[in-house]
Amino acid sequence: MAASAKPRRAAVIGGNRIPFARANSTYAKASNQDMLTASLEGLVARFGLAGEPVGEVTAGAVLKHSRDFNLTRESVLGSSLAPTTPAYDVQQACGTGLEATVLVANKIALGQVESGIAGGTDTASDAPIAVNEGLRETLLALNRAKTPGQRLKAVARLRPGQVVPEIPRNVEPRTGLSMGEHMAQTAAHWGVTREAQDELAVQSHRNLAAAYDRGFFDDLLTPYLGLTRDQNLRADSSVDKLAKLKPVFGRGDGATMTAANSTPLTDGASVVLLGSDEWAAERGLPVLAHLVDAQTAAVDYVTGHEGLLMAPAYALPHLLERQGMKLQDFDLVEIHEAFAATVLCTLAAWESESFCRDRLGLDAPIGALDRTRLNVNGSSLAAGHPFAATGGRIVASLAKSLEERGSGARGLISICAAGGQGVMAILEAA
Amino acid sequence: MTGAYAGFVNSAVGTKLAAQLGLPRPVRLRRYAADAPLVEGPVLVAGLADAPVAEHVRTLLSDEGVEVVDAVPAGSRLGAVVLDLTTVTEPGDLDLVRVVLAPAVKALRASGRVVVVGADPASATSVAQAASRRALEGITRSVGKELRFGATANLVLVAEGAEANTDAAVRFLLSGRSAYVDAQVVRVGPGTPAEPADWALPLAGKVAVVTGAARGIGASIADVLARDGAHVVCVDIPAAGESLARTANRVGGTALQVDVTAADAGQRILDATGRHGGLDVVVHNAGITRDKLLANMDESRWDSVLDVNLGSILRMNEVLLGENGIRDGGHVVLVSSIAGIAGNRGQTNYAASKAGVIGLVDALSVDADLVRRGISVNAVAPGFIETEMTAKVPFATREVGRLLNSLSQGGLPVDVAETIAWFSQDANAGVTGNVVRVCGQSLLGA
Amino acid sequence: MELREVASTPALGPLFARAALTQRGRGGALPAHGLLLAAVQVDRAHLLDYQHLCRFAGGDVLPHTYPHVLGFPLQVALMAGRDFPLPLPGLVHLENRITVHRRLTADDRLDVTVHAADLRPHAKGQLVDLVTEVDVDGERVWEGRSTYLRRGRGDANAVAPQSSPPMPQGPPAGVLRLPEGLGRAYAAVSGDVNPIHLHALSAKAMGFPRAIAHGMWTAARTLATLGPEASEPSTSEVWFRKPVLLPSTVELVVDDSGSRTVVGLRSGREGVREHLVLTLDVEAGA
Known part of the structure; x- marks a missing residue:
């Protein structure tokens, strides 16, 4: 490749995921490795890759056992892919799946690999339970001890309180606030109403149910452990029903966030097959879309007075400028529904003249989004959100939707992540 | 496979039945194995007059390294007998059957084979010739019932001038692939068979679609x-x-999740084969049972069985057999059932669909367009095969079904699959419009 | 054979206890009846526990050895019965043979039957087979034959059982580390609470220096190393040699040069202590 030549674009060939299950339910005993392997097996079968190597497999999990230090490679070895397929783990909280896709796509664009699989898996049911920090230090000391005297000394440090295990919590280490509590603050700031959130949640369920009914997921999903659809999906969801729920985040009259307009804890996994156009053509594989561009941003949510989940709002202007596009140019937009309020706050920010001017440094607001282009096949509120698996779910679904709309159709993906981060990507139908 | 045989013969009904029928111990049938010879032991090849097919058979056997003999060798047992009676003209000619087969059958090994080759009675030029040709069917079926220890007898009827097209049929019937095919009549017509580069890989380079492949017979196919x-x-x-993913990954194939009753099922299947450069073999295997006596049959049972087992095939064929569908010289294989031939209590819906499949074969195999394109259309009719589907039959019927056949055992899914694979061979292009039962010469519907 | 249906999986603790206290072995013939556990619905959580403990892939496909766990309580119930000729305590699991006729999944409803067969003399005592058969809707899908030895007065002229292929030689393909608590973990999943597996103390009471690993765990763990093909139509045979003391580290040796795969577990210096030899035949295209 000449130095001046534009890098080639990576093709999204297809994807696969297992249905997402509510935590502590159908997949309660399934490990991240089980679920990632099952997702890979479905993908391998769909595209006839049994016994074949791919350039690399990149995936991750947010909640991870120490035994899963080589999770992705172990899953590859348990799959029907050739054992000569290299793999590595990544982790960027809820952005893991999309970031993994971008990583694989970039290697393909640079010609370092011809094909790759990106994905993610998470289980809130089989989450690692860490030993209490005091016990951990005692155990490590015991392990280092060489003489009986040292051992005795180490054991003497044991206290009953140390035996209490620590279950991982969905809490920001620097603020001590849960993600929901953070979101509630942002929602209050932007004046997002309870009704608007419930409407978005209902729309998510309806869109997802309609997608299932028209067979949209027939080639995007492989059943697992007897589950054939996302367990969280409520096709009969309605604003009236949702209005009855009590808020779970926020305080007092301003509390608007309920269990229905927040994503539930979920178990699941997803993978996406990427390749160069040449690699796909050699195998007669379809190219649904190309990955055009990607941008990750982060905000200072600790001291900078910005909402924890607002980073995507900051990522977008970079993408629009690089691609010479407007938000309104996208045929489809996928904004991950961490909470209904996340989507609504992000949209409100882009419509706000002062936010776009003061925070994004733009002359004019980014403007409103035609809501009929938003999350057309449902999103996390209905499907559930196994953290690292959400990116792969969205990439594969969006690529297929764009392909259905015809060549050149463009789509935007926005995923917020813990730590005040946000990942965005642009796909274009092949 | 004995199933609940032990339990059954000791049950009250079973003991009585077993005694009355003098049921023999089922033997382990000779089935395909990668390193096994076509036939174990020498093969006696004989024929009447110039016996045009016998010559082809001798050649193919020596190509396979199988010893060919003219008479039962002393102190040795035969792997098979091939008797070419294509030239019979009058009943007197049939005596050769007695002369050749009587000693040969006595010397036949376990899982041995008797293959009788005749000419089609319909094309006979005299009444005596027609009668004599038809007599071969009675002979073969009776021999099938007399043979023991897993041996089978089958008849190949050759059309005028198609003598050279019999290789694939003879090979199949001699081999372990036809373990559960007994007392069947295989009609070999004109067509243009293409011999594979390697008989061990007769489908090399072909693209096949199998519906209902997640498990059972479909996975075996x-x-x-x-x-x-x-x-x-x-x-x-x-x-x-x-x-389904497990099946696909096991065979190094691809998985396609689609309901065959969907309006676009045919197109989606065709699209999926596109990436492999075309479609050579279609196996319509997907099927369901929803049993109920006709008096109690509801609309949904009736409709679902007829739609999955028959309607969907008709719809998919519109696309799969259309101009951009299956390649010229391709093969369509359907799965009928003994219930479609003999009928079955509680299965009016199922029997309707499976008899319909036979009608479909009859019509498609003479369809001018398909004949011009050299596309063969055949069906298997499984008898008692050990699968979930047959398991839905009541216990007593099931146990009797398992035993009321010349091989005294149920067949395996692989037996059905082998026959389907044989229908799928280009080398077998002369065989079209056939419905071959894989039933161990079941007494049901015989 | 008469099949007596049991309503649910028998609890094995009381059976082992009763057998330990009362059973002396009455001699005579094998019981004429078998036991049937009908329409067993696989508990997916239990299946995953088993898959994880033996390191099979987690999913809906039943591992090669899983139905053995479903049938084992029936084996014990039969062997602890008053009409069983040999005393349950002290029976040694010598060999095990399993045939998977077709891939089984958690959707299958399994009819599990167990009967005893072939009580026969052995050079070191007597042998008996406990035969486990699994049907789905009348189709025979899985068969297992567990051969147990009752040590005692032997018959030097007894027909020797078929011997195992030789232990594969060469460097280990892998090393398995069996933790001290493995016996308790497998007991929790399999229900096999035989005290020789649970703890060093209870094992000592039974004459072992330490707790020993369940033979069928070692067999399952060994099969798991051979990949998913073992869940497809296939036949395995395992010959148990010296028990594996817990905790311990054992070496896995594999010979896949022939038509069937031979695997061994060994330990000690130069691998002199042989624990098991296992063979796996995968049915091609069936």
Whole structure:
């Protein structure tokens, strides 16, 4: 490749995921490795890759056992892919799946690999339970001890309180606030109403149910452990029903966030097959879309007075400028529904003249989004959100939707992540 | 496979039945094995007059390294007998059967084979010739019932001038692939068979679609087609996806989750084969049972069985057999059932669909367009095969079904799959419009 | 054979206890009846526990050895019965043979039957087979034959059982580390609470220096190393040699040069202590 030549674009060939299950339910005993392997097996079968190597497999999990230090490679070895397929783990909280896709796509664009699989898996049911920090230090000391005297000394440090295990919590280490509590603050700031959130949640369920009914997921999903659809999906969801729920985040009259307009804890996994156009053509594989561009941003949510989940709002202007596009140019937009309020706050920010001017440094607001282009096949509120698996779910679904709309159709993906981060990507139908 | 045989023969009904029928111990049938010879032991090849097919058979056997003999060798047992009676003209000619087969049958090994070759009675030029040709069917079926220890007898009827097209049929019937095919009449017509580069991989380079491939007979069909060299696109309903993926990955094929009753099922299947450069073999295997006596049959049972087992095939064929569908010289294989031939209590819906499949074969195999394109259309009619589907029959019927056949045992899914793989061979292009029962010469519907 | 249906999986603790206290072995013939556990619905959580403990892939496909776990309580119930000729305590699991006729999944409803067969003399005592058969809707899908030895007065002229292929030689393909608590973990999943597996103390009471690993765990763990093909139509045979003391580290040796795969577990210096030899035949295209 000449130095001046534009890098080639990576093709999204297809994807696969297992249905997402509510935590502590159908997949309660399934490990991240089980679920990632099952997702890979479905993908391998769909595209006839049994016994074949791919350039690399990149995936991750947010909640991870120490035994899963080589999770992705172990899953590859348990799959029907050739054992000569290299793999590595990544982790960027809820952005893991999309970031993994971008990583694989970039290697393909640079010609370092011809094909790759990106994905993610998470289980809130089989989450690692860490030993209490005091016990951990005692155990490590015991392990280092060489003489009986040292051992005795180490054991003497044991206290009953140390035996209490620590279950991982969905809490920001620097603020001590849960993600929901953070979101509630942002929602209050932007004046997002309870009704608007419930409407978005209902729309998510309806869109997802309609997608299932028209067979949209027939080639995007492989059943697992007897589950054939996302367990969280409520096709009969309605604003009236949702209005009855009590808020779970926020305080007092301003509390608007309920269990229905927040994503539930979920178990699941997803993978996406990427390749160069040449690699796909050699195998007669379809190219649904190309990955055009990607941008990750982060905000200072600790001291900078910005909402924890607002980073995507900051990522977008970079993408629009690089691609010479407007938000309104996208045929489809996928904004991950961490909470209904996340989507609504992000949209409100882009419509706000002062936010776009003061925070994004733009002359004019980014403007409103035609809501009929938003999350057309449902999103996390209905499907559930196994953290690292959400990116792969969205990439594969969006690529297929764009392909259905015809060549050149463009789509935007926005995923917020813990730590005040946000990942965005642009796909274009092949 | 004995199933609940032990329990059954000791039950009150079973003891009585077993005694009355003098049921023999089922033997382990000779089935395909990668390193096994075509036939174990020498093969006696004989014929009447110039016996035009016998010569082809001798050649193919020596190509396979099988010893050919003219008479039963002293102190040795035969692997098979091939008797070419294509030239019979009058009943007196049939005596050769007695002369040759009587000693040969006595010397036949376990899982031995008797293959009688005749000419089609319909094309006979005299009444005596027609009668004599037809007599071969009675002979073969009776021999099938007399043979023991897993041996089978089958008849190959050759059309005028198609003598050279019999190789694939004779090979199949002699081999372990036809383990559960007994007392069948295989009609070999004109067509233009293409011999494979390697008889061990008769489907090399072919692309095959198998519906209902997640498990049972469908998974077995995928296995055997892949073993014989085909790339298999495995189709099943989305809900069976986990098992389907397993089948596809096992055979190195691809999985396609689609409900065959969907309006666009044919197109989606065709699209999926596109990436492999075309479609050579279609196996319509997907099927369901929803049993109920006719008096109690509701609309949904009736409709679902007829739609899955018959309606969907008709719809998919519109696309799969259309101009951009299956390649010239391709093969369509359907799965009928003994219930479609003999009928079965509680299965009016199922029997309707499976008899309909036979009608479909009859019509398609003479369809001018398909004949011009050299596309063969055949069906298997499984008898008692050990699967989930047959298991839905009541216990007593099932046990009797398992035993009331010349081989005294149920067949295996692989037996059905082997016959389907044989129908899928280009070398077998002369065979079209056939419905071959894989039933161990079941007494049901015989 | 008469099949007596049991309503649910028998609890094994009381059976082992009763057998330990009362059973002396009455001699005579094997019981004429078998036991049937009908329409067993696989508990997916239990299946995953088993898959994880033996390191099979987690999913809906039943591992090669899983139905053995479903049938084992029936084996014990039969062997602890008053009409069983040999005393349950002290029976040694010598060999095990399993045939998978077709891939089984958690959707299958399994009819599990167990009967005893072939009580026969052995050079070191007597042998008996406990035969486990699994049907789905009348189709025979899985068969297992567990051969147990009752040590005692032997018959030097007894027909020797078929011997195992030789232990594969060469460097280990892998090393398995069996933790001290493995016996308790497998007991929790399999229900096999035989005290020789649970703890060093209870094992000592039974004459072992330490707790020993369940033979069928070692067999399952060994099969798991051979990949998913073992869940497809296939036949395995395992010959148990010296028990594996817990905790311990054992080496896995594999010979896949022939038509069937031979695997061994060994330990000690130069691998002199042989624990098991296992063979796996995968049915091609069937």
